[in-house]
Amino acid sequence: MSPQAAVRQAFRDECAQLSEVLRTLDPVDLDRPTDCPPWTVTELLAHVRTGAGRLADMLAAPAPARAQVDAARYFGAAKFTPEVDAARIQSARIDAGRGHAGPCGARPGLGADFDRAWRATIEAVDAHRLDRVVRTRHGDAMTVTEFLRTRVVEVGVHGLDLAAALDRPPWLTPAAGRVIAELLTGGRTLPAELGWDRLSLIVKATGRAARSRAEQAILDDAGIRLLSFGGNSSTPR
Numbered sequence: 001m002s003p004q005a006a007v008r009q010a011f012r013d014e015c016a017q018l019s020e021v022l023r024t025l026d027p028v029d030l031d032r033p034t035d036c037p038p039w040t041v042t043e044l045l046a047h048v049r050t051g052a053g054r055l056a057d058m059l060a061a062p063a064p065a066r067a068q069v070d071a072a073r074y075f076g077a078a079k080f081t082p083e084v085d086a087a088r089i090q091s092a093r094i095d096a097g098r099g100h101a102g103p104c105g106a107r108p109g110l111g112a113d114f115d116r117a118w119r120a121t122i123e124a125v126d127a128h129r130l131d132r133v134v135r136t137r138h139g140d141a142m143t144v145t146e147f148l149r150t151r152v153v154e155v156g157v158h159g160l161d162l163a164a165a166l167d168r169p170p171w172l173t174p175a176a177g178r179v180i181a182e183l184l185t186g187g188r189t190l191p192a193e194l195g196w197d198r199l200s201l202i203v204k205a206t207g208r209a210a211r212s213r214a215e216q217a218i219l220d221d222a223g224i225r226l227l228s229f230g231g232n233s234s235t236p237r
Contacts, residue, residue, distance in 0.1 A: 004130040004145045007179055011148055014155045014176035015052060015118035022111040034165040041165050045110055051154040053117030055147060056124040058134040064141035067133050071149040071183055074140055075229045152179045157206050184227045191222045
């Protein structure tokens with residue numbers, strides 16, 4: 001499988017897994033707080049749904065002449081200013097308010113919208129070359145594959161937040177875990193003495209669990225600087 005195809009597969013696998021989880025939620029689950037304050041589970045899901053669906057509209061717009069940003073550079077400080085964060089939080093709350101509780105548990109509007117969003121993205125991706133260039137809402141010119149890589153991070157890492165909020169084991173899929181880990185490490189192999197598996201790497205690199213001083217010293221000695229998100233490693237967007 002090509003690297004481009006692997007990113008597409010990771011996005012599809014992780015979204016399909018989250019869709020399965022959404023079908024199991026009870027109404028009480030949706031109002032639980034998350035570790036992405038001030039969002040509830042419903043609001044975080046609305047945010048993930050929006051992120052998963054962005055690429056379809058981006059592919060419908062004219063293509064920039066060339067890519068200027070890769071996935072690692074996409075997660076820069078400009079994405080995490082107070083103004084951008086405030087708009088992001090408010091947008092998710094507005095989107096979440098469009099759902100309603102139903103007899104089967106989860107708000108059917110939100111679950112169905114997420115399913116439509118990620119499937120529309122896959123359909124749009126499959127209709128274009130993976131080296132086609134798109135422009136993000138922040139103005140970044142990126143290839144489809146590189147932007148889709150950021151969507152794997154979005155769905156996968158926030159999936160960890162949702163699992164924690166719901167008191168469930170993490171459901172991160174192997175394909176998504178590989179893509180996220182490679183991005184966080186820049187493709188470098190971690191020192192064996194860390195003893196981290198892929199999930200440990202992701203939760204520690206993104207601030208979902210603390211790194212000890214000893215662990216950080218091992219990384220420093222190996223010359224490995226893990227990718228963080230705009231200087232705030234706990235909130236990929």
